[in-house]
Amino acid sequence: MAISRTDTVIQYLRRIALVRDGGGLTDAQLLESFISRRDATAMEALVRRHGPMVWGVCHRTLANHHDAEDAFQATFLVLVRKADSVVPREMVANWLYGVAHQTALKARQTAAKRSTRERQVMEMPESELVQPDDLWDDLRPVLDQELSQLPDTYRAVLILCDLEGKTRKEAAEQLGVPEGTVASRLARARVMLSKRLARRGLSASGGALAVALSVNVASAGVPTAVLSSTIKTTTLVTTGQAAAGVISAKVAALTEGVLKAMLVTKLKTATVVLLVLGLVGSGAGIVTHRALAESPPKVTAAQPKPEKVVPPDADPEKAQKPKPDEQKPEVEKPAAPQRKKPGTVGKLDAVDAGKNTITITVTGKDGLAQQKTFEVGPEAEILLDGKKAKLGDLKTGSEVRLALADGAKGETPKVLSVEMGEAERDGGDPKKGDGQPTKKKGESSPDK
Numbered sequence: 319m320a321i322s323r324t325d326t327v328i329q330y331l332r333r334i335a336l337v338r339d340g341g342g343l344t345d346a347q348l349l350e351s352f353i354s355r356r357d358a359t360a361m362e363a364l365v366r367r368h369g370p371m372v373w374g375v376c377h378r379t380l381a382n383h384h385d386a387e388d389a390f391q392a393t394f395l396v397l398v399r400k401a402d403s404v405v406p407r408e409m410v411a412n413w414l415y416g417v418a419h420q421t422a423l424k425a426r427q428t429a430a431k432r433s434t435r436e437r438q439v440m441e442m443p444e445s446e447l448v449q450p451d452d453l454w455d456d457l458r459p460v461l462d463q464e465l466s467q468l469p470d471t472y473r474a475v476l477i478l479c480d481l482e483g484k485t486r487k488e489a490a491e492q493l494g495v496p497e498g499t500v501a502s503r504l505a506r507a508r509v510m511l512s513k514r515l516a517r518r519g520l521s522a523s524g525g526a527l528a529v530a531l532s533v534n535v536a537s538a539g540v541p542t543a544v545l546s547s548t549i550k551t552t553t554l555v556t557t558g559q560a561a562a563g564v565i566s567a568k569v570a571a572l573t574e575g576v577l578k579a580m581l582v583t584k585l586k587t588a589t590v591v592l593l594v595l596g597l598v599g600s601g602a603g604i605v606t607h608r609a610l611a612e613s614p615p616k617v618t619a620a621q622p623k624p625e626k627v628v629p630p631d632a633d634p635e636k637a638q639k640p641k642p643d644e645q646k647p648e649v650e651k652p653a654a655p656q657r658k659k660p661g662t663v664g665k666l667d668a669v670d671a672g673k674n675t676i677t678i679t680v681t682g683k684d685g686l687a688q689q690k691t692f693e694v695g696p697e698a699e700i701l702l703d704g705k706k707a708k709l710g711d712l713k714t715g716s717e718v719r720l721a722l723a724d725g726a727k728g729e730t731p732k733v734l735s736v737e738m739g740e741a742e743r744d745g746g747d748p749k750k751g752d753g754q755p756t757k758k759k760g761e762s763s764p765d766k
Contacts, residue, residue, distance in 0.1 A: 345492050346407035353401050358556040362549050365394055368411055369548070371481045372418045373540040378458050379422035382429060389425040390540070391548045392572040393418045395565070398555050399577060403684040408493050411482065412474040413686060419466050421576050428572070456520050457530060464514040469715070470679060470687045471667055472507035475500050480508075480531040583685030662720045664690070666738065671710040676733065678718060692720060692733045699735040712738055 343351075343360075345367070351360040369390075376389040396417050397404075404413045465473060478489040479500070486504065490497040508524030515522060522530070551564050664678035667689060677691045694700075700707045712718070718738045722731040 344408070344494075345410035346494075349401060349404060349407050349410055352556075356556055358553045361394075361398065361552050361556055364397070364410065365549055365552060366545070368414050368482065369540040369545055371411065371477060372414055373544070374481065375415060375418040375462055376422045376425075378462055379419065380426055380429070385425050385429050386422070387541075387544050387547075388566070388569050388572055389418070389422045390544055391551060391565075391569050392425075392576060393421050394548055394552050395555065395569070395573045396421070396576050396580075398552050399573075400580070400684065403686070405686075405688045409470065409474055409689075411477050411492070412470055415473070415477050415481075416466065416686060417576065419462050420579065421572060422462075424575055424579070425572055428568075428575075457515070457522070457527075460515065460518055460520070464511060464518070467514065468507060468510055469665065470689075472503055472510060475503045476507040476511065479504050480528055483532060580685055584683050586685075588683070662690075662722060663717060664720075666712060666714050666716050666718045668714060669709060669712050671708070674709065676709070676712070676718075676720075676736065678720070692722070692731065694733045694736065698733050701735065701737045703738075709736075712736065 343363075345364065348360045348364050348367075351357045352364070372393050373386070373390050376386040376393070377383075380386045380389060393414065397414065404410055465476070468476070474493065475489055478484045478492060479486060484492070486497050486500045489504075490500045493500065505524065508527055512522055512524050512527055515527075547564075551569075554564060662678070662680060664680035666676070667679050668677040670676075674694045674696070675691055676694050677689060679687050679689050681687060694709055700709055700712070702711055716738050718736055720733050721735040721737075723734050724731070
């Protein structure tokens with residue numbers, strides 16, 4: 319009995335610690351705890367930690383307060399259902415932002431169809447959480463549209479620092495990178511977002527943008543009733559209890575709609591990959607066929623074999639059999655060339671010439687971006703704009719194609735070749751992982 323009471327007390331204290339501040343655990347640790355043990359407390363900690371950011375996305379996208387509540391709850395129900403698809407685990411905030419934006423857009427489409435049918439829509443007046451200034455009035459309608467277009471590497475730090483109000487040190491701990499890397503990526507992300515907003519006629523420096531976001535976004539709080547209802551719902555679903563009376567029909571339909579959209583995106587991505595591989599294979603076959611058809615066959619004149627002189631006293635049967643030392647040696651077959659896996663295409667995130675590694679961002683099976691690191695051997699062929707180059711010459715932010723060698727099961731595939739065209743203008747210095755964009759002579763900036 320004493321042991322049972324002790325375990326109960328320990329579980330209660332653990333739950334209090336997790337709910338309050340995550341128990342000092344990172345997003346990756348909380349998510350892994352939920353996936354491996356279906357820990358409802360870990361999911362509650364994630365809801366409380368990232369709730370304000372998700373609520374901000376839903377509230378900015380949807381004019382109706384109740385629609386924002388439905389989108390908020392559906393976002394975390396999608397996390398419960400698809401938690402194992404968050405790769406890498408450190409990118410929980412970035413993954414949640416993408417799902418929240420997609421869910422809010424779907425809810426807005428549904429609300430528009432409903433309002434068209436009903437003819438008369440009654441909306442309850444809502445009070446703003448903060449008094450918006452002139453910049454925020456213009457920024458709010460387009461913020462998430464432009465923020466969702468940033469590369470994941472930069473969007474992740476901007477979400478943690480500006481949308482969730484975390485310090486650079488806290489963001490570095492969540493992402494598992496040095497604090498200096500977070501600082502450089504954050505500065506670059508603010509500049510990129512400012513340029514995208516400038517195309518819409520919103521002129522704001524990176525510093526002014528950071529202030530507007532910190533005042534109007536990071537300080538926003540989730541309504542207590544919405545947070546409590548969402549935690550209760552996710553807990554019931556996690557523990558396998560009936561939640562029919564808790565989840566509304568609108569939230570259930572919205573959740574299923576987003577899950578279906580994610581599946582369709584995954585299938586479309588797989589179909590495109592198969593089509594590309596099929597076209598590449600067909601093109602190679604056509605080129606080979608034409609090359610064989612156009613090349614004339616080589617004709618060589620047959621030379622007569624010299625007649626073998628047989629002595630008169632030799633035995634004819636013995637003379638026809640060659641001696642053991644006269645038999646032709648067997649010709650060794652050439653070794654089969656090392657097979658290559660289909661090319662892997664993605665955006666170059668980082669290059670470590672010292673460790674001979676390369677990190678790229680590819681689209682995962684669930685339609686979301688993923689980061690992968692590969693080993694580049696000294697024998698690998700590095701091509702930059704069709705010319706041989708060194709690993710350190712590659713620029714981050716550009717699209718690269720990797721040819722991978724077959725390896726043992728569970729072993730990280732090695733890179734046989736890296737092909738890269740011109741670096742993107744928003745790319746950076748590969749030695750630092752961040753930097754200023756590169757462009758050809760005479761090429762205008764895309765931001766102008």
